[in-house]
Amino acid sequence: MSKTEQMEVLIAVYLFEDLGKKDYEAVMDLVEADEIHVQGVVLATKDDEGEMKVIEAGDHAVRKGATMLGGAGLVVGLFAPPLLAATAVGAGVGAMAGKFAKHRLESGIADKLDTELPNGSAALIAIYDSGDADKVKGAIPNSIRSSTAEVDGKHAKELKAGLEEASAGLSG
Amino acid sequence: MPEKTPQSAATIDRSSLPIRRPTFAGTTGRTLEGSKPDWNQATHVAPPAGAPNVLLVLIDDAGFGNPSTFGGPINTPNYTRLAENGLRYNRFHVTALCSPTRAALMTGRNHHRVGFGMVGEFSGPFPGYNATIPRDCAPFPRILQENGYLTGGFGKWHLTPDNQQGFSGPFDRWPTRLGFDYFWGFLGGEAGQYDPLIAENNKIIGVPEAKDGEKYYFQDDLADKTIDWLHRIRSEKQKTPWFAYVATGCSHAPHHVPREWSDKYSGKFDKGWDVMREETFARQKALGVVPADAQLPPRNDAFPEWDTLDETHKRLYARQMEVYAGYSENADWNIGRIIEAIDQMGELDNTVVIWIWGDNGASMEGTLTGTFNELTTLNGIPLTPEQQIGLVFKHGGLEAWGDDQLAPHYSAGWAWAGNAPFDWGKQVASHLGGTRNPMVVHWPDGIKDAGAIRSHYTHVNDVGATVLDLAGIPMPDSIDGIKQQPFDGSTFADSLSDASAPERHTQQYYEILGNRGMYKDGWLLTQRLQRIPWDLDPDKLRAFGPGWNPDDEPIELYYLPDDFVQGKDVAADHPDKVKELSELFWAEAEANNVLPLLGGLTSFFGMVPPIPKESKFVFRGDIQNIPSGMIPRIYNHSYTISADLVIPEGGAEGVIVAEADHLGGFSLFVQDGKLKHTYSMLGVLEYTQASETPLPTGEVSVEMIFAADAPKPATGGEVTLLVNGEPVASGRMEHTVPGRFSGYSGMDIGRDNGLVVDRSYADKAPFAFTGEIKHVTFDVAPGLSDEDAKALHEHAEQALAAHSASA
Numbered sequence: 001m002s003k004t005e006q007m008e009v010l011i012a013v014y015l016f017e018d019l020g021k022k023d024y025e026a027v028m029d030l031v032e033a034d035e036i037h038v039q040g041v042v043l044a045t046k047d048d049e050g051e052m053k054v055i056e057a058g059d060h061a062v063r064k065g066a067t068m069l070g071g072a073g074l075v076v077g078l079f080a081p082p083l084l085a086a087t088a089v090g091a092g093v094g095a096m097a098g099k100f101a102k103h104r105l106e107s108g109i110a111d112k113l114d115t116e117l118p119n120g121s122a123a124l125i126a127i128y129d130s131g132d133a134d135k136v137k138g139a140i141p142n143s144i145r146s147s148t149a150e151v152d153g154k155h156a157k158e159l160k161a162g163l164e165e166a167s168a169g170l171s172g
Numbered sequence: 173m174p175e176k177t178p179q180s181a182a183t184i185d186r187s188s189l190p191i192r193r194p195t196f197a198g199t200t201g202r203t204l205e206g207s208k209p210d211w212n213q214a215t216h217v218a219p220p221a222g223a224p225n226v227l228l229v230l231i232d233d234a235g236f237g238n239p240s241t242f243g244g245p246i247n248t249p250n251y252t253r254l255a256e257n258g259l260r261y262n263r264f265h266v267t268a269l270c271s272p273t274r275a276a277l278m279t280g281r282n283h284h285r286v287g288f289g290m291v292g293e294f295s296g297p298f299p300g301y302n303a304t305i306p307r308d309c310a311p312f313p314r315i316l317q318e319n320g321y322l323t324g325g326f327g328k329w330h331l332t333p334d335n336q337q338g339f340s341g342p343f344d345r346w347p348t349r350l351g352f353d354y355f356w357g358f359l360g361g362e363a364g365q366y367d368p369l370i371a372e373n374n375k376i377i378g379v380p381e382a383k384d385g386e387k388y389y390f391q392d393d394l395a396d397k398t399i400d401w402l403h404r405i406r407s408e409k410q411k412t413p414w415f416a417y418v419a420t421g422c423s424h425a426p427h428h429v430p431r432e433w434s435d436k437y438s439g440k441f442d443k444g445w446d447v448m449r450e451e452t453f454a455r456q457k458a459l460g461v462v463p464a465d466a467q468l469p470p471r472n473d474a475f476p477e478w479d480t481l482d483e484t485h486k487r488l489y490a491r492q493m494e495v496y497a498g499y500s501e502n503a504d505w506n507i508g509r510i511i512e513a514i515d516q517m518g519e520l521d522n523t524v525v526i527w528i529w530g531d532n533g534a535s536m537e538g539t540l541t542g543t544f545n546e547l548t549t550l551n552g553i554p555l556t557p558e559q560q561i562g563l564v565f566k567h568g569g570l571e572a573w574g575d576d577q578l579a580p581h582y583s584a585g586w587a588w589a590g591n592a593p594f595d596w597g598k599q600v601a602s603h604l605g606g607t608r609n610p611m612v613v614h615w616p617d618g619i620k621d622a623g624a625i626r627s628h629y630t631h632v633n634d635v636g637a638t639v640l641d642l643a644g645i646p647m648p649d650s651i652d653g654i655k656q657q658p659f660d661g662s663t664f665a666d667s668l669s670d671a672s673a674p675e676r677h678t679q680q681y682y683e684i685l686g687n688r689g690m691y692k693d694g695w696l697l698t699q700r701l702q703r704i705p706w707d708l709d710p711d712k713l714r715a716f717g718p719g720w721n722p723d724d725e726p727i728e729l730y731y732l733p734d735d736f737v738q739g740k741d742v743a744a745d746h747p748d749k750v751k752e753l754s755e756l757f758w759a760e761a762e763a764n765n766v767l768p769l770l771g772g773l774t775s776f777f778g779m780v781p782p783i784p785k786e787s788k789f790v791f792r793g794d795i796q797n798i799p800s801g802m803i804p805r806i807y808n809h810s811y812t813i814s815a816d817l818v819i820p821e822g823g824a825e826g827v828i829v830a831e832a833d834h835l836g837g838f839s840l841f842v843q844d845g846k847l848k849h850t851y852s853m854l855g856v857l858e859y860t861q862a863s864e865t866p867l868p869t870g871e872v873s874v875e876m877i878f879a880a881d882a883p884k885p886a887t888g889g890e891v892t893l894l895v896n897g898e899p900v901a902s903g904r905m906e907h908t909v910p911g912r913f914s915g916y917s918g919m920d921i922g923r924d925n926g927l928v929v930d931r932s933y934a935d936k937a938p939f940a941f942t943g944e945i946k947h948v949t950f951d952v953a954p955g956l957s958d959e960d961a962k963a964l965h966e967h968a969e970q971a972l973a974a975h976s977a978s979a
Contacts, residue, residue, distance in 0.1 A: 015484055015565055118569025142484055144561045
């Protein structure tokens, strides 16, 4: 089990919504098995009617004593409080559903996903210890494209920079 | 057979066309007193008494194993209805490529003999490849027309050279000069079903507009236009026989069909192409269109096994086939509407319907992955499977497959399975997957054993002779004073009424892009080039340049009467037959202008036409719908687009000039008062540059300068926008389109017809310019050296040839 402080942010996209869910669950299985350390995992899906939903597991669901961002969780910080209020962040696959309220999102990545995800597709965002990268990537075989970036700070601005870098890589 | 009698008491000499007015048989006095009239002087020639109507239907890019009528998975109830009341021909053959098949169909001659060893987009330097039907091989519709038939052509044509499809002609290879009283359709090899560029008679009339909030759909309009023509001619001439040629754009890419058609097949192809092929084969045997003792040939390793694919690819590919199937069923439905209209007119019993399902087998040109935009393949843009899927994702996901946001083509695996039970497909003239297609003939007045199967060897060049035979019209010796070459095809008219009629077509050569075959009396000798048909990489093709010995290609021999599926190579057992047919092929090749082999790809071997001298193109006035093959050649080097405008007080907006659409094209436009330029590199990459400040009012000159890094294929470069000579915006384009933006979409001045280039103004399409455009000028050779011009010209010709091979 990796104990590095260096984090990696991954964005993976899926042509099919259910295959995104499948990989998300595979990642969360690793989390539950304590195989990897994550700061958070998000699955954004867009159904055939264009409605966006977010499934999210925050860091304290899976890693006690996380210190980054005061325990609020890096990924959790990506989304606006009203959206997260309903988020189940207990053990296992934390889940929530709701309309993707664009104006409430605090991160550019959310806007980007809402714009770029075609109907019926999905995107997975995960932030984890760099040493777990191979395990995470091995758990997402159904992704049609993924991109990663290193996050070496402990603050939201580093995460946002990493997300921007990863999402730029996704577009390339 | 109809009675072969002249139209009047006067004996009509039909051997020389146009038919001369008969000698005046009356008398003329100084006044009417004593004058005797001869009304033959005032009547038009009529077909022989009893001549039937003829409806000739040709489906595009489809395989023997596609329609359910021949055991395929695509529901074709109208085709089946005609087959059950008519005849299925299960040994009907085509040339393995689009224009060549159409040329043979229309002229009754071998395709090379009439200049169509390749397609209309490539007019090459040898007689067999010049894409120009010679005047001594007049199409049979011209013969019908000159004998009094009413003739109408609808849909895809693809027999007019690419650079002759504009307003300036020449028009002698347009449909109306080759035998059709009326033509409505498109001249090129393909069309978007939602935004085709339509030609009517001798004019490009533009992109049809949607009505009543519904998207325009070409196939529906094709049926409407055909029915309308039938109604109109019957409103004026109640008895004159007619000939209608209806060639669908379906099932050629782009595979466009409304979702209600493709959703009918939801889940139907989840088991993949290997299973589809096997299930089709079983149904074919049950129907009797394939002999009961036939064995399905082993799978071709050029196509991946379905079970080896991951879930994402399986689902993507399954959807590709669902769309293709819905697209094809829609074609069946629309042809069914035409049949129904003829029935309502009370003329179906005396209408010979010849319906051919496919002109070259199904197309493998989508490559193994299928493609979101077929022009990427045709431009030689290498995209990995991951990139293809990523681009599907980018352009709307799987939901967009079949919609107007993509120009898709399915995976080659579906084409291979759609050609079941045969191997290979389009372009591969050595194999039945490319050369054998279904044909149904329906004619209640002439067919007495409805529902039967005919296994006479027949070829697309037989259709002309057959139609003339049924009409009682002789092959003329001369037309317009030009002695005519005889048909290469033979009539199979007597096989309609007589199952035991002799097989007249006993010998036929095949050749497309070097793949070749020689058929004689049941034997088929083949030689297939050892290259993948969808790969036109110049480096790989050079292996077939000077120094290549065609006889070195592997030889196969089949005896088809015992081997319907071309599955058992017996070359080793019959060396004498191999030698005989090999020699016969070369003799036929020489006699039919097939030589030189690969004459349609000369540009890959250093033979290119003279470099065009024109480098400035000035457009004034309301110029729209310049065919995609005739726009200024801006590819692969620096160029400028400049325009003089008048901007009224309050500003202006709209398109100054635009070519094609968001899946490949460019647009120079004004939006929110600002000058903008958007360039779509085939939907793979998009670039936009925009000024920060609005255009001034009054007389304004604007310019877009593309400064290429180097004159080379797909070059990157810097874009600068200028207003009144001052730079206002700049940006870089890493890659540009090397060959062609679109297979069908045209260029417009002052608007963006059809699908638009920059979707930010899609809701205002065609986004007509609200100011005044005095002129738009392209300079396609600023600073280009002669050496560079020569190199680029060679590339451009190669790109054209590559595009053509897949058209």
